[in-house]
Amino acid sequence: MAMIAAIALILDALIGWPDAVYRRIGHPVTWAGRLIAALDRGLNRGRARRAKGALTVIIVVLAAMIPAALIQAWLGPWVAAVLAWPLVAARSLDQHLRAVAVPLAAGDLAGARAATAMIVGRDVTQADTPALARASLESLxxxxxxxxxxxxxxxxxxxxxxxxxxxxxxxMDSMIGHRTPRHEAFGMVAARLDDVANLIPARLTAGLIALAAGRRGMAALRVAWRDAGSHRSPNAGWPEGAMAGALGIRLSGPRTYGDRVAAEPWLNGTAPDPGAADLARGIALIRRATVLAGLLLILGALA
Structure with a gap:
């Protein structure tokens, strides 16, 4: 199985998901999104919304797993690896963050704000350089x-x-796992299942960031261990805390969503705010962490 993951990562790193392919057939995530949206429209009404949300989770997961299992069983691991390729987003993530880093380094706040708004949900219309760097590093x-x-x-x-x-x-978590009047009950199972699915990977990511940080590795682990529990998410605080410790900057903190200010606690709060150079350093750090993940997968496949 490690071979499937390694090949998928290599294909993504080399070519990503080409725009021409996306325009012609879309992307597996958009296919799942259409099913989730249809179930949301059809089931998210009336009584027993939590149970209907649980049914939605079962339908969507089975719709993804059953064809994938049949393909892997009938066509083998090499085909499975190729089909897993679009489900890894390393290249896309790097491209989206570089779209922020380049104008930010050039002092083009308008361009950096526009690019940051594509990857975060908070209001960045008035954000300065530290706020843009902080939002982008958290997303990264x-x-x-x-x-x-x-x-x-x-x-x-x-x-x-x-x-x-x-x-x-x-x-499902990104579409219906929100604490809003419409999705509080309907999306609860999806949100909790996403928390469980990310429990181990989030901590692995923190460890990979620490390994990629070299001499700052212990600082990355220290901040993640100390501050992750204060994050609103049970998982996101681990990679964000490791990032903050590795770069020697602070992340999270208060932010604006529409007309609401969320008073989030700081990660590595005694450190300075990040700048444009720190965003570039963060992108390089995640590249190294991803390479380490690939090497570990290759070793696992060869073992």
Whole structure:
């Protein structure tokens, strides 16, 4: 199974998911998204919304796992590895963060704000350089877990069915796992299942960041261990804390969502705010952590 994960990562790193392919057939995540949206429209009404949300989770996960299991059983691990390729997002994550880093380094706040708004949910219309760098680094750290390490982990554990199920769960969480009046009950099972699915990968990501940080590795682990529990998410605080410790900056803290200010606690709060150079350092750090993950997968496949 480690071979499936390793090949998927290599293919993603080399070519990503080409725009021409996306325009023609979309992407597996968008296919799952259409099913989730249809079930949300059809079931998220009336009574027993929590039970209907649980039924949605079962339907979506099975819709992802069963075809993946049949393909792997009938066509073998090499085909499974190729089909797992679009479910790893290392190249896409790197491209989205570089789209922020380049204008930020050039002092183009308008361009950096526009690029940051594509990857975070908070209001960045008035954000300065430290706020933009902080938001982008948090997104980079969290999505390195959700979009790269977690899919690789579940591919290594369960092959194509494992990574397909994980991406279905993660997509459900992003679409219906919100504490809003509409999705508080309906999305509860999806949100809790996503927390469970990311429990190990988030901590693995923190460890990989620490390894990639070299001499700052112990600082990365120290901050993650000390501060992750104060994060609003049971998992995101681990890679974000490791990132903060590795770079010697602070992350999280208060942020604005629409007309609401969320008073989030700081990670590594006594350190300075990040700048444009720290965002570039963070991108390089995640690249090294991803390479380490790939090497570990290759070693696992050869063992």
């Amino acid at each position: 750290a969290e999505n390195s877990s959700d979009g790269v390490i977690a899919p690789l982990f579940w591919a290594a554990v369960g092959g194509l069915p494992g990574i397909a199920a994980y991406k279905a769960i993660n997509t």
